[in-house]
Amino acid sequence: MKRTIFALSSVMLIGAAPPPSPDARLRAIIAPASPVRLRQTIETLVSFGTRHTLSSQTDPKRGIGAAFNWAEAEFNRTSAACGNCLAVARTSDTFTGDRLPAPTRITDVFAIQRGTERPNDVVIIQGHIDSRVTDPMNATSDAPGANDDGSGVAAVLEAARVLSKHKFSGTIVYATLMGEEQGLYGGKVLAAYAKAQGWNVVAVLNNDIIGNSCSSDGVCDSTHARVLSEGPRSQGQDDLAAATHSLGGENDSPSRNISRYLDSLADRLRIGLDVRQIWRTDRFGRGGDHIPFLELGFPAARISVAVENYDWQHQDLRTENGKRYGDTIDHVDFAYLAKMTKLNIAALAAIASAPPPPEPKVEGAVSTDTTVTWADVGGATNYRMYMRRTDAANWERASYNGHFFATPLCMFDTNERRKKPGDGTCLPFKATLDHIRVDDWVFGVSSVSKDGFESPVASAVPGGAFKPYVAPPKDEKK
Numbered sequence: 001m002k003r004t005i006f007a008l009s010s011v012m013l014i015g016a017a018p019p020p021s022p023d024a025r026l027r028a029i030i031a032p033a034s035p036v037r038l039r040q041t042i043e044t045l046v047s048f049g050t051r052h053t054l055s056s057q058t059d060p061k062r063g064i065g066a067a068f069n070w071a072e073a074e075f076n077r078t079s080a081a082c083g084n085c086l087a088v089a090r091t092s093d094t095f096t097g098d099r100l101p102a103p104t105r106i107t108d109v110f111a112i113q114r115g116t117e118r119p120n121d122v123v124i125i126q127g128h129i130d131s132r133v134t135d136p137m138n139a140t141s142d143a144p145g146a147n148d149d150g151s152g153v154a155a156v157l158e159a160a161r162v163l164s165k166h167k168f169s170g171t172i173v174y175a176t177l178m179g180e181e182q183g184l185y186g187g188k189v190l191a192a193y194a195k196a197q198g199w200n201v202v203a204v205l206n207n208d209i210i211g212n213s214c215s216s217d218g219v220c221d222s223t224h225a226r227v228l229s230e231g232p233r234s235q236g237q238d239d240l241a242a243a244t245h246s247l248g249g250e251n252d253s254p255s256r257n258i259s260r261y262l263d264s265l266a267d268r269l270r271i272g273l274d275v276r277q278i279w280r281t282d283r284f285g286r287g288g289d290h291i292p293f294l295e296l297g298f299p300a301a302r303i304s305v306a307v308e309n310y311d312w313q314h315q316d317l318r319t320e321n322g323k324r325y326g327d328t329i330d331h332v333d334f335a336y337l338a339k340m341t342k343l344n345i346a347a348l349a350a351i352a353s354a355p356p357p358p359e360p361k362v363e364g365a366v367s368t369d370t371t372v373t374w375a376d377v378g379g380a381t382n383y384r385m386y387m388r389r390t391d392a393a394n395w396e397r398a399s400y401n402g403h404f405f406a407t408p409l410c411m412f413d414t415n416e417r418r419k420k421p422g423d424g425t426c427l428p429f430k431a432t433l434d435h436i437r438v439d440d441w442v443f444g445v446s447s448v449s450k451d452g453f454e455s456p457v458a459s460a461v462p463g464g465a466f467k468p469y470v471a472p473p474k475d476e477k478k
């Protein structure tokens with residue numbers, strides 16, 4: 001095999017000493033995540049008795065209202081500790097539905113840590129604060145929801161505490177949602193808010209059931225996180241269907257590339273957690289609060305335990321034939337929950353430190369070469385191009401000499417004076433791959449910040465962009 005099969009019309013960036021390793025910085029950032037604080041959060045959430053969406057929103061001690069008031073106060077405490085670095089907010093809407101017999105106000109409480117350079121690029125971590133027992137309409141029985149989803153809320157609050165000690169170029173949103181068990185209402189409310197704000201949502205990490213490591217059949221696994229992601233993207237799929245049938249991309253939605261990103265991150269950080277990528281939108285026949293985001297075209301994935309325990313979720317608290325049922329705190333594995341939380345914190349920090357992914361396009365039909373082009377996203381000092389065989393699960397680097405540093409040509413004007421990226425004078429970036437047949441590969445490109453933080457890879461496929469799909473204007477029929 002020829003080794004120099006790629007000829008890039010560019011040169012390597014010339015630079016000073018390399019910056020500190022981004023992964024080393026991520027390891028330092030996630031280290032303070034505390035199982036003790038995670039436990040305290042879940043103990044407090046359980047103390048509200050029930051957090052059912054139809055329970056009291058005004059009782060100061062018991063019910064969903066007491067719980068979200070506490071979560072909001074917790075965000076405020078975290079913000080006070082960082083010189084008011086968080087903007088704590090609420091957003092609400094009122095719904096009626098199968099599990100909401102009367103109009104019910106659904107309120108999400110969240111904290112925004114504004115990015116220093118790219119405040120409109122947003123990464124979201126979320127968990128649902130509501131809980132339930134066997135009957136989804138039972139709003140009075142104790143529903144501790146320690147794992148579902150006290151664990152997710154605990155991760156959200158801990159991520160805010162840990163990451164608010166640092167500054168990031170992009171924005172991080174920490175969100176606790178209501179109404180998940182009644183029909184994913186909190187997800188709908190926050191997704192609509194994100195759209196109304198015009199946020200460029202790069203990723204939503206939906207944490208739901210992330211704190212148990214043993215199932216009812218005795219199977220235990222405290223070394224894997226499941227990351228569930230959609231295949232063909234929900235939003236725009238009708239418009240994209242024909243192009244996908246022709247060009248492929250069923251396995252390259254932005255959500256799936258977030259899944260690959262988390263897998264790679266977990267491997268590199270060595271936190272004792274491997275990612276098991278589950279290539280379906282959610283667990284079999286079930287749903288979660290990432291789905292309303294997918295429906296609006298925002299990249300989102302669900303993070304969940306390796307093995308669920310069905311005796312410990314959505315169950316009345318009881319003992320039958322010596323077997324205990326119910327989502328109680330004694331079933332939470334806090335060492336495991338701490339690892340799951342660290343994976344989240346690392347992903348938030350990495351994505352908020354990196355520019356958003358570019359939107360690569362590929363050409364090469366009936367040619368012995370392939371050309372990949374993309375436009376500057378601004379804030380990127382270089383880009384990495386990846387490829388993989390069409391039947392390969394993950395991006396391949398090593399077998400083809402790894403990544404590519406495509407010189408950002410457009411950062412230089414005709415006098416070769418350096419310009420700031422994103423100043424509107426750039427030509428599209430371009431990589432030409434000699435002797436590479438486009439038929440046999442999938443291509444993708446990530447953006448890299450000046451200090452080395454890399455975005456998720458965006459695939460050069462129909463619907464591969466991280467932004468909501470917009471159908472091109474239809475040609476006027478003659």
Ligand SMILES: [Zn+2]
Nearest residue numbers: 148149208209
């Ligand atoms: Zn849940």
